[in-house]
Amino acid sequence: MDSKRYLQYFGLDLFQRAPSRTKEIFNVNPTIIPAREEAEKVRIFAYDYSNESCSGKELSNIEETYGFKENGHVTWINIDGIRKSDVDAIGEVYGIHPLLREDILSVGQRPKIDDVEGVIFCLLNMLYYNENSFTVESEQISIVLGKDFVISFQEDASRDVFNPIREKLKYQQSKVRMRGADYLCYTMLDLIVDNYYVVMEKLGDRIELLEEEVIRSTSRRTLAKILVLKKELLALKKNIAPVRELISGLLKSESDLLDDSTTKYFKDIYDHIIQAYELTENYRDMMMSMQDLYINNINLRMNEVMKVMAVVTCLMAPATVIGGIFGMNFDHIPELHNKYGFYIAVGLMVVIPIWMLGIFKKRGWFKI
Template structure:
């Protein structure tokens, strides 16, 4: 507390403390899979339903979770999107649509690794949507769970204020869109595809930050540059942690033999797999860039240190003749040459100045500075 009290009087102390602080590190590694975390109940829950086929589409906002049961086996494709998680609501809707208890636990989990399961006729996948916060320059995550059943898709989101499905909603309103002509498996593919495509948007913004930092490190390396390198490396950890397991998730859909997936839809999941592999390669490239940038920073610091040491060495060498001459003529002997000469002082001073000039000429000729 005392430290924070006086830090606010030091210029730039707070920004540097924020950059070098361990709070972000604790956020990244705070999840312990052996301990069941307690999820905070959402205060605001929004339930939106798209009920459609090739001819009609109904967009409905439900006021109560029990109203979802009316869309089960109604002959249409139904997408139920629940924004904001409450345990009672999740258990209610999962019971209505025959979703297993194990999947309910995954939906309510926190910090779960992206995964895909096939449990009792329901294909389930869990992964994170990624967002880039322009204010804090950090990558934010939001867990989303998707359950694919017979003619229905149910998605559970943590945040009721944002997602990446605006384009999907627009396409569902178009009678000529391919989504309207296909089944629930194609709807599930489209959702995964949009989540993965948004990864590239986040990586593009993070790449811009890396490019700006690279220019700063090359131009002038300072403590703030090192702090920024440290911060961006942590954000790359977030990217890699969330992108790498999605390869296995999508591959699970490709290898699945579930009757819920049509054969013609498999090729679309292969396209998503190609995208996620490419995204993973980008994260590896960014990681290599950050490692190279750290090496550049260290080299620049060492180069500046060498320059300082070289200047100090040259100054020391130039002062050496004056030190030697002054030491000789400062000795307490009577038989010192030029001691009683009226020009002795001027000759010694001239030697102190002339010899360093000769040394400078020699240093310059040899390219030492």
């Protein structure tokens, strides 16, 4: 049998995975710049729209995006897969500051917002729940808002949460088509934040199942599940908490790129992210209570064992005393030569414990 498969029956595999998962969650060191691997494949999609028309297509190279600048329409350029050459090239044309390009190319950045030289830059993580490994996975996304354009940089081309935007762009009367680039930026951020609730719902289901397991039975594997789930909540909190500051920065921004009519929509996202953060705190409190419940169950089981051992010891005490008295090596012991002495002694050894059990039960010592 494979050793890892063998260990999982005892929960040891979960304990072994915990340290590595901790490293994944807290792997950010601002003094060390981790190297990003160049994407093997890059997919570029451009959606150019106005209230009257909309066109969306996949581009073959980064140079094809240059023609969308200042064409009188709102343009959304979505780049799946990050390469330094592509980021630098499109950054030069669309006025993305070199410091912002470094943030786009960075790994493990804390969610942030910057307003630099005519563009608003938002960096945050999209979260997904892996049903196979039961872990929270994150994908860094960078969103650049400029005059009549939004450029988004994603790491993974296989998944995102923006399909509702693509569907809305097909309809002429949709709000996305009728408003500017700032509303498109709002819609993207809103979908990312709303997807946090999907991940939290999955974790909430696991917490409920684990709570039932702790109440029903207590084992070392149960403790391992509690510890692993606590780490996933830490990963969730680590990604959600800074987004409050990001949305707050947009609300306080005085940039001309943000229309006053769009500000109220960002206020709605701020309310959602506050609720999401409070929910993660509630989940954290539940996990702490669950860990206390686990410890209390262990102590309760230990107390039950000690109670049984104490009762057995008390019941055996009369027999031990009687046997010890009549087993002493003295020549003269009362009733020593009585022909019924053995039966009397055995009778006392049986009757006294039964009488003691009656007293214990009457005093309620067997109640939990």
